Amino acid sequence: MDLKGFDRPGERAAAGDTRSVKVMIAGGFGTGKTTMVRSVSDIRPLTTEETLTEASAGVDRVIGVADKTQTTVSLDFGKIALNDSLVLYLFGTPGQERFWFLWNGLFKGALGAIVLVDTRRLASSFRAIEEMERQEVPFVVALNVFPDSRDHPVEEIRDALDIPEHTPVVAFDARDRASSRDVLVALIHHLKERSAAALEA
Ligand SMILES: Nc1nc2c(ncn2[C@@H]2O[C@H](COP(=O)(O)OP(=O)(O)O)[C@@H](O)[C@H]2O)c(=O)[nH]1
Numbered sequence: 001m002d003l004k005g006f007d008r009p010g011e012r013a014a015a016g017d018t019r020s021v022k023v024m025i026a027g028g029f030g031t032g033k034t035t036m037v038r039s040v041s042d043i044r045p046l047t048t049e050e051t052l053t054e055a056s057a058g059v060d061r062v063i064g065v066a067d068k069t070q071t072t073v074s075l076d077f078g079k080i081a082l083n084d085s086l087v088l089y090l091f092g093t094p095g096q097e098r099f100w101f102l103w104n105g106l107f108k109g110a111l112g113a114i115v116l117v118d119t120r121r122l123a124s125s126f127r128a129i130e131e132m133e134r135q136e137v138p139f140v141v142a143l144n145v146f147p148d149s150r151d152h153p154v155e156e157i158r159d160a161l162d163i164p165e166h167t168p169v170v171a172f173d174a175r176d177r178a179s180s181r182d183v184l185v186a187l188i189h190h191l192k193e194r195s196a197a198a199l200e201a
């Protein structure tokens with residue numbers, strides 16, 4: 001996919017001229033943020049995982065996330081070059097509400113975000129979507145398809161989560177590199193469409 005011109009609207013980027021863009025990977029607990037950063041990153045992603053104990057299980061609301069035994073207590077961080085002149089730095093947000101106080105600093109300098117949604121547990125991503133709007137970060141909603149996910153029409157999901165009309169909603173598989181990369185490309189196109197000017201800031 002041709003992404004040339006994204007980094008310097010109206011100009012072709014000179015050889016070796018690379019633009020780095022910070023992208024947030026957000027969404028509820030267990031929606032696949034860590035999985036996505038791991039599958040798509042060119043570098044070995046940094047993650048801090050802590051084994052979920054019996055004691056924290058209630059706090060972390062593992063109900064409905066049966067086979068999840070680890071929860072991320074720190075950030076996922078990854079990097080992907082989409083082409084010669086565009087490198088994305090990916091920052092996964094901590095899923096648990098008790099870490100959300102960190103978000104103000106976390107979003108600083110972010111040009112866009114992906115909000116992951118598990119359609120079996122829509123409510124878990126509701127606050128992440130609200131937060132994107134509060135932070136005024138443009139985003140793409142990515143429906144992470146699990147084996148027992150039902151096939152919901154996109155409009156139904158848009159309604160249920162109150163996703164703005166102009167915000168793209170795409171289905172993908174967080175475990176798959178190409179699929180995860182396509183979601184990032186969709187975000188870049190969305191940013192490009194939204195405002196070429198904002199990208200120069
Ligand atoms: N079947 C399936 N399982 C997934 C997918 N994405 C994540 N998982 C699994 O779901 C669980 C939660 O994913 P994780 O990336 O840790 O979620 P996070 O809390 O958002 O970081 C893990 O056990 C993953 O292996 C997916 O696309 N399909």
Ligand SMILES: [Mg+2]
Nearest residue numbers: 033034071072
């Ligand atoms: Mg995680």
